[in-house]
Amino acid sequence: xxxxxxxxxxxxxxxxxxxxxxxxxxxxxxxxxxxxxxxxxxxxxxxxxxxxxxxxxxxxxxxxxxxxxxxxxxxxxxxxxxxxxxxxxxxxxxxxxxxxxxxxxxxxxxxxxxxxxxxxxxxxxxxxxxxxxxxxxxxxxxxxxxxxxxxxxxxxxxxxxxxxxxxxxxxxxxxxxxxxxxxxxxxxxxxxxxxxxxxxxxxxxxxxxxxxxxxxxxxxxxxxxxxxxxxxxxxxxxxxxxxxxxxxxxxxxxxxxxxxxxxxxxxxxxxxxxxxxxxxxxxxxxxxxxxxxxxxxxxxxxxxxxxxxxxxxxxxxxxxxxxxxxxxxxxxxxxxxxxxxxxxxxxxxxxxxxxxxxxxxxxxxxxxxxxxxxxxxx
Amino acid sequence: xxxxxxxxxxxxxxxxxxxxxxxxxxxxxxxxxxxxxxxxxxxxxxxxxxxxxxxxxxxxxxxxxxxxxxxxxxxxxxxxxxxxxxxxxxxxxxxxxxxxxxxxxxxxxxxxxxxxxxxxxxxxxxxxxxxxxxxxxxxxxxxxxxxxxxxxxxxxxxxxxxxxxx
Numbered sequence: 001x002x003x004x005x006x007x008x009x010x011x012x013x014x015x016x017x018x019x020x021x022x023x024x025x026x027x028x029x030x031x032x033x034x035x036x037x038x039x040x041x042x043x044x045x046x047x048x049x050x051x052x053x054x055x056x057x058x059x060x061x062x063x064x065x066x067x068x069x070x071x072x073x074x075x076x077x078x079x080x081x082x083x084x085x086x087x088x089x090x091x092x093x094x095x096x097x098x099x100x101x102x103x104x105x106x107x108x109x110x111x112x113x114x115x116x117x118x119x120x121x122x123x124x125x126x127x128x129x130x131x132x133x134x135x136x137x138x139x140x141x142x143x144x145x146x147x148x149x150x151x152x153x154x155x156x157x158x159x160x161x162x163x164x165x166x167x168x169x170x171x172x173x174x175x176x177x178x179x180x181x182x183x184x185x186x187x188x189x190x191x192x193x194x195x196x197x198x199x200x201x202x203x204x205x206x207x208x209x210x211x212x213x214x215x216x217x218x219x220x221x222x223x224x225x226x227x228x229x230x231x232x233x234x235x236x237x238x239x240x241x242x243x244x245x246x247x248x249x250x251x252x253x254x255x256x257x258x259x260x261x262x263x264x265x266x267x268x269x270x271x272x273x274x275x276x277x278x279x280x281x282x283x284x285x286x287x288x289x290x291x292x293x294x295x296x297x298x299x300x301x302x303x304x305x306x307x308x309x310x311x312x313x314x315x316x317x318x319x320x321x322x323x324x325x326x327x328x329x330x331x332x333x334x335x336x337x338x339x340x341x342x343x344x345x346x347x348x349x350x351x352x353x354x355x356x357x358x359x360x361x362x363x364x365x366x367x368x369x370x371x372x373x374x375x376x377x378x
Numbered sequence: 379x380x381x382x383x384x385x386x387x388x389x390x391x392x393x394x395x396x397x398x399x400x401x402x403x404x405x406x407x408x409x410x411x412x413x414x415x416x417x418x419x420x421x422x423x424x425x426x427x428x429x430x431x432x433x434x435x436x437x438x439x440x441x442x443x444x445x446x447x448x449x450x451x452x453x454x455x456x457x458x459x460x461x462x463x464x465x466x467x468x469x470x471x472x473x474x475x476x477x478x479x480x481x482x483x484x485x486x487x488x489x490x491x492x493x494x495x496x497x498x499x500x501x502x503x504x505x506x507x508x509x510x511x512x513x514x515x516x517x518x519x520x521x522x523x524x525x526x527x528x529x530x531x532x533x534x535x536x537x538x539x540x541x542x543x544x
Contacts, residue, residue, distance in 0.1 A: 054506040062531055224428050224451045227480030238451060245454045310401050312432075312447065323432050323447070338434040340447075348483040377506060
């Protein structure tokens with residue numbers, strides 16, 4: 001049909017062993033943010049993955065060193081923006097622990113409800129985005145239908161839909177919206193009806209199952225060694241739920257199960273998150289009718305000063321264990337602050353679990369690790 | 379396991395270790411050259427401290443302190459803080475990433491932010507910040523940045539272009 005000279009020669013340079021190095025990202029549809037992966041391939045098989053981070057690095061740790069204990073909370077909403085409430089809770093709890101501030105019961109219960117709503121919203125976004133990476137477009141709209149109800153509740157109560165900044169040392173910034181309880185109940189009702197739709201669309205889907213089952217297997221020993229937490233570790237059989245290990249706020253008075261599965265593949269990580277959403281609903285149902293009356297914020301001084309010493313607070317975000325480590329010299333600002341972000345440790349395992357698999361499987365592995373890039377770069 | 383039992387266990391192995399119990403968890407302070415053997419022993423069968431959940435560094439202006447937060451996946455109520463003071467001008471410490479693999483990334487972060495050299499680390503390069511070559515190019519152009527001594531989280535770090543002092 002055409003001459004040999006007309007055929008365009010493939011001029012891609014190969015490595016010494018016929019390796020091909022390709023860049024995934026920073027603007028790749030499946031990386032959800034600016035994550036840059038340098039993937040070394042042998043044919044279609046992955047030999048090595050090297051993450052290049054820092055496209056959204058803002059040096060939050062250095063920034064916080066010059067912000068007071070009231071101000072630094074607002075920066076943390078920008079870390080893991082899908083769990084901003086839980087990030088704020090971690091910082092507020094740390095300041096309360098350092099200064100022995102009494103938090104009113106009302107604030108504790110409202111915080112717990114909001115944290116669980118955040119967790120559901122985060123998992124909903126993840127389920128839609130992950131399914132879209134794997135080629136299923138519809139779950140995205142289904143998930144966002146329910147997520148929209150949560151963001152509306154957040155907007156009423158906190159005034160913002162994404163970076164809430166509602167939780168302050170001592171309790172809450174202001175009281176909940178009068179319609180908070182009715183709206184949350186309406187959401188719970190709708191979610192329970194509609195959650196089966198995700199199951200029908202995704203869980204039982206043959207294409208989805210064959211793309212995720214047995215892909216990106218993480219063993220229990222590796223999950224511990226790599227410091228994985230959250231649904232990623234729990235899918236590999238590691239018990240690491242901070243809500244159970246070190247209960248904070250109202251988690252010590254509610255009943256819920258820690259979901260632990262042992263298979264460790266991408267499909268199990270998916271299952272753990274879906275089951276976790278149901279547990280979050282269970283927590284909300286126990287608390288929503290029992291919000292105590294009274295103050296929403298405890299008595300605090302105008303200027304907060306932490307005693308000299310070191311403080312560490314751990315909470316369970318939607319992605320895993322968030323740790324806030326503060327070294328205080330007794331002043332109004334932290335001397336050194338470190339955020340142990342769950343995504344950072346979960347990302348470090350990506351190279352290990354996708355070595356030897358095909359490049360098409362990388363989408364499933366990366367999708368189910370649920371990486372949020374600002375949380376990793378900080 | 380109580381703090382006393384842990385102290386007894388560690389003293390048997392590292393008699394020079396000092397302890398600080400003022401905080402929430404037991405702090406163990408050792409010399410940098412003793413850290414690796416102690417870490418290896420803590421990870422072993424007797425203590426099973428197999429979960430390194432935080433690794434960081436603090437700049438105290440006179441010295442740097444490496445901080446390792448350890449816990450056991452068998453019993454998450456036991457938490458230990460391992461500390462080692464390193465020299466500020468030439469900070470060097472043995473890597474622990476062959477004991478806890480999560481340390482590989484965490485040590486790379488500490489290296490680029492504080493300049494601590496981790497001996498025997500498999501791949502000690504910058505992770506989050508732009509790499510040295512990019513900074514060297516900038517230096518030629520603007521004449522402001524230096525390749526060496528560019529450790530952003532140290533207390534005496536100054537960047538006249540990108541940093542705002544409050």
